[in-house]
Structure formats: structure tokens, C-alpha cells
Amino acid sequence: MSSSSRNQESTIVAAPVWDLIRSLEFKWWTQVTTAKVEGTAAEVGSLRTVTFKDGTVQKFKVLELSDLDHFITYEVIESNPSAQYFSAVHTLRLRKVTTPKEQTFVEWSSEFATENSTANVVEDSKFKKREAFEDLVKHI
Template identity: 40%
Template sequence: MSTPSAIPTATSVLESAVIKAPLSHVWHHIKLQNFANFWSALQKSEWVKGASPDTDIVKWTFKDGTVVDVKQEEHSSINHYITYSVISSQPEVTYTSAMSTIRLHSVTSGELEGSTFVEWSANFSSDADAGVIQDAKFKRIEALADLARASSKK
């Protein structure tokens, strides 16, 4: 008899929202070091001192005690997206890697004209299990709701 194996699962997450605020109000928050200003799960977000001058690394301290170092991989003020990877975590994560992108688009017509469409995706290594993927999904849903609240205050 074979031993039970993990349940196969997709290793990517994509959550999106329409935020009833102009893109400029939303984009203002999309800097790794500012995530604690809108995301209620974070206690603080701060630059990592001593990192290479060519590397932007930010430490996110979650209210549950988890500490994650994230590295900015790409940032475009023209195309309004940021891509970051998790480079370390305490406690350690159960997967090898994760790369996330937040992308913003202006809604230019229709009932929600003047709003911002936001999508937050993540791609995990193949060793991420269903629990990791579900956790990422729910964290993004919560963070997008927090971002909407913070963006509408401007």
C-alpha cells in the first residue's frame, strides 16, 4: 500500500478588486516600506538596514509575530506595478519560493470610471501546499479591502 500524498493544488493566486478611488490615491500606498500604513495584518514595515545598496529589502512584521523579509524585484511608476519576492521568514515557510505582483489599472469608462482596478498575484514554488495557497488568497482579500479603505480617505 502506498503512503498518502499531498493533495495536488495550483501554485498561484490571483485576487482583484475595484477600488473607488483614483489610481494616484491607490498607487501612493504601493511601496513595500509603506504596506503597514494600510494593511491591518501588519504591525510595521521598514527598510532592512545593511542590505546591498542595489537591493531594496523591507521587513514586514505581522501582528501575529511572523517576520518576513521581502525583496523588491521590479517597480514601475509608468505601468503601475510592483513585484516582490519573499527572501526569508520567521517562522520559516514550508515552501521554497514565492513571487508576487501588484498591478493597478485606471477604470476609464462605465459606472466605475475614475476608480482603480487592482490585481495581486502570487506564484509559489511547486512545494507549496493547498494551505499555503488558501492563506495567500485570504491575506490578499483582506489586504485589498484594507487598501480600499486607506485609498478612499484621501
Template identity: 40%
Template structure:
């Protein structure tokens, strides 16, 4: 069983607009997210933010990579209430310009520790697909 999941889509919006929505790290485009609260240096590597989901789950994310060159960021879950069923998870979102038509290719990758179950990976898959569709809808002209 793989503890890796990658989902992607093409969004009919320029890279700058898509990257602005992703790099804000507030997940405003995603209907599952109720709110985000910036904790410590949220835009710097090592910074943290608290994400509250509509179901009451509260997770704390730490930014572990932020690249303006690659238009990518990586964050990890450092706390979750209620607790999650795996030891660790890292998530990377990257935006790439599609030069043929000035659209954007977005890829969201998740890597879970070896104890991440198939159910966790599949849940991640469908949530990412929904989030990417909602991101596209919020940004397309």
C-alpha cells in the same frame, strides 16, 4: 494543484491615490501588518524591507520589479522567521485606471514554488482579499 493565486478589486479612488499607497510598500492599509522597516535601497529594484506581522512573523522582501509605466511592483520573500513551508514566492501588485469613472482596478498575484501547498495558496487568497478590502476602505472617498 496550482501554486498561483490572483485576487482583484475595484477601488473607488483615482489611480494616483491607489498607486501611492501601494508603491510606498509599507502596507499601512493592512491590519495584519504591525510595522515595516526599510533596510537597503527600499524603493530601488534589489532593495529590501522587513515586514513584521501582528502574529510575530518577520519577513524580508526584496523588490525585483518596479514599473511606473504599468503601475506595478513585484517583490519576493527572501527570509522569514518563522520559516515558511515553501521554497520561494513572488508577489505582484498592479493598479490600472478604470477610465469610465476614474476608479482603480487592483490585482495582487502570488506565484509560489512547486512545493507551495494548497493550504499556503488558500491562506494567501483570503489574506489578499482582506488586504484589498482594507486598502479600498482606507482610500475611498
């Protein structure tokens, strides 16, 4: 029997970052070595093959993309080695902060369908997001 677990992290970045996030290539995240786009980057249904520093290769499918509301939702459809969860859907959502200076509020949420290691999956997701946010801030 599977259950669902959720993780959500957020940060403030001192610049507009939608163009960096939108491509879903993670050029700002030091844990990602390569990201190959299959299809048109701005297209729902397009795929990303993302290779991480530890050798993990995952394939993501874009489920939603909004240039108006600045969010992208994607699903992990393949993982080598296998992940500890049955499925994962992630959303990166950005909101403009205008005062005291232009900044971006970035929220990254993940929904996991898991059978085992629910707490471990959520904790790992939390720390990876926090590391990625540190990299995003440094990239700017």
C-alpha cells in the same frame, strides 16, 4: 520534488492608490504592524522587513518596479517563523479605470514554489489578499 502554485486576486478601489502600493510598506493593511525599508524605497533590489500582527517577520526584496505601468514585484527572501513554501514571488499591478468614475483595478498575484501543503498555501494566500483588499478599500 517541488512544484509551483499560483494565486491571483483582484479588486476595484474608488481612488488612485499607486502611491500607497508603490512603497511596499503596506500602511493600509491592518495585519502589518511595521515595515522597514532598507535602501531607497523606489529602487529595485531594496529590501523591506515586514512584521505582521501574528509576530511573523518577513523580508521582501523588490525585483521589479514600474512607475509607468504601475506594478511592483517582490520576493520573500526570509521568513521567521519559516513559511510553508520554498519561495514566493508576488506582483501588485494597478490599472486605471476611467468610467463611470476614476477608480483603480488592483491585481495581486503570487507564485509559490512548494513541496508540501500546496492547497493550504494557495488558500491562505487567497484569504490574506482578500482581507488586505478590504483594508485598502477602508483606508481610502
